[in-house]
Amino acid sequence: MANNGKHVLIVDDDRQVREVLHEIFLSHGYKCELANDGREGLEIFRATRPPLTVTDVKMPVMDGLEFLKSALKFDADAAVIVLTGVGDVKTAIESLKVGAYDFIIKPVNVDELLIAAERAMERRELLIERREYQALLERRVEEATRHLALTLRELQDTYRATLEALGSALDTRDVGTEAHSRRVHGYALTMARAHGLSEDEIKDIEHGVLLHDIGKIGIPDAILLKPGPLTPEEWIVMRTHPEVGRRLIERIPFLRGAVPIVYHHHERWDGSGYPLGLRGDAIPLGARIFAVADALDAMTFDRPYSKAMSYEAACREIERCAGTHFDPVVVRTFLSIPEAIFDEIRRRSLEP
Numbered sequence: 065m066a067n068n069g070k071h072v073l074i075v076d077d078d079r080q081v082r083e084v085l086h087e088i089f090l091s092h093g094y095k096c097e098l099a100n101d102g103r104e105g106l107e108i109f110r111a112t113r114p115p116l117t118v119t120d121v122k123m124p125v126m127d128g129l130e131f132l133k134s135a136l137k138f139d140a141d142a143a144v145i146v147l148t149g150v151g152d153v154k155t156a157i158e159s160l161k162v163g164a165y166d167f168i169i170k171p172v173n174v175d176e177l178l179i180a181a182e183r184a185m186e187r188r189e190l191l192i193e194r195r196e197y198q199a200l201l202e203r204r205v206e207e208a209t210r211h212l213a214l215t216l217r218e219l220q221d222t223y224r225a226t227l228e229a230l231g232s233a234l235d236t237r238d239v240g241t242e243a244h245s246r247r248v249h250g251y252a253l254t255m256a257r258a259h260g261l262s263e264d265e266i267k268d269i270e271h272g273v274l275l276h277d278i279g280k281i282g283i284p285d286a287i288l289l290k291p292g293p294l295t296p297e298e299w300i301v302m303r304t305h306p307e308v309g310r311r312l313i314e315r316i317p318f319l320r321g322a323v324p325i326v327y328h329h330h331e332r333w334d335g336s337g338y339p340l341g342l343r344g345d346a347i348p349l350g351a352r353i354f355a356v357a358d359a360l361d362a363m364t365f366d367r368p369y370s371k372a373m374s375y376e377a378a379c380r381e382i383e384r385c386a387g388t389h390f391d392p393v394v395v396r397t398f399l400s401i402p403e404a405i406f407d408e409i410r411r412r413s414l415e416p
């Protein structure tokens with residue numbers, strides 16, 4: 065290959081010029097290839113990829129400008145110096161426009177030619193190095209971005225797993241229905257998507273659903289686990305759990321979006337719920353969606369105080385309560401979802 069990377073292709077139809085150039089470059093440590101015209105030059109260029117080419121302009125078969133265009137198409141980094149006649153400024157400018165590195169006016173001055181050749185090769189090296197550096201930077205940014213996305217995902221998975229564990233722990237303590245949180249979570253997210261909520265809103269709903277009863281931590285076991293019906297005084301205590309839950313999570317920044325569900329999950333569409341007795345659209349949408357998801361699960365699974373009913377019966381009951389207990393629009397969304405999707409969520413909730 066080339067000596068120290070010094071490798072030049074000389075394209076000129078004038079044998080005498082060609083040999084003079086050959087002699088000059090050879091004596092300055094260049095490996096040389098010689099071509100009679102543009103077409104031959106192009107063949108050698110494609111075969112040997114010389115970093116430097118010196119080409120005449122006026123040649124038979126394929127002229128210097130055509131050669132230049134074709135060579136640059138093949139290798140955009142090619143350093144090409146064009147030899148032009150005295151006074152042929154037009155061709156010189158044209159060759160620079162097409163992408164020649166430089167032009168030399170004939171008769172050739174040896175020093176001028178060698179300096180132009182060195183510069184052309186240096187510039188080519190710089191261009192290649194810069195592009196490689198750019199590619200390296202892009203790869204590093206890409207890697208760092210991927211790593212960051214992975215870390216973020218792991219962090220989110222950790223958050224979710226922690227919340228799910230907490231949700232399951234709350235279920236176990238409360239009514240003994242394990243997987244209740246997981247099912248209601250699945251139902252609510254399915255409904256939220258069908259309702260057209262954004263991914264950010266859905267994430268808040270997800271956290272809210274998993275933590276909705278976290279306030280029951282503050283309810284004494286004697287009330288929470290009481291086998292029989294609660295007295296009016298006990299109900300007053302029981303109904304504080306949304307407020308207790310709100311106070312627990314509103315100071316945790318990544319859970320702040322869950323507050324509307326935790327605080328309002330016992331509100332009813334007609335204003336008969338608690339803690340604030342909000343009515344209609346004043347109840348946060350997440351809490352309205354949660355109410356339907358929670359009711360579906362409560363009705364279709366055995367609980368200590370009620371037997372499970374069929375999915376169809378639960379649908380009829382939810383539809384009957386649209387406009388009183390539930391948001392009618394949310395109920396419509398719920399009824400538009402095929403039962404098979406809820407079946408799948410139920411099946412998965414039983415997996416270990």
Ligand SMILES: [Fe+2]
Pocket residue numbers: 276277305329330
């Ligand atoms: Fe609750």
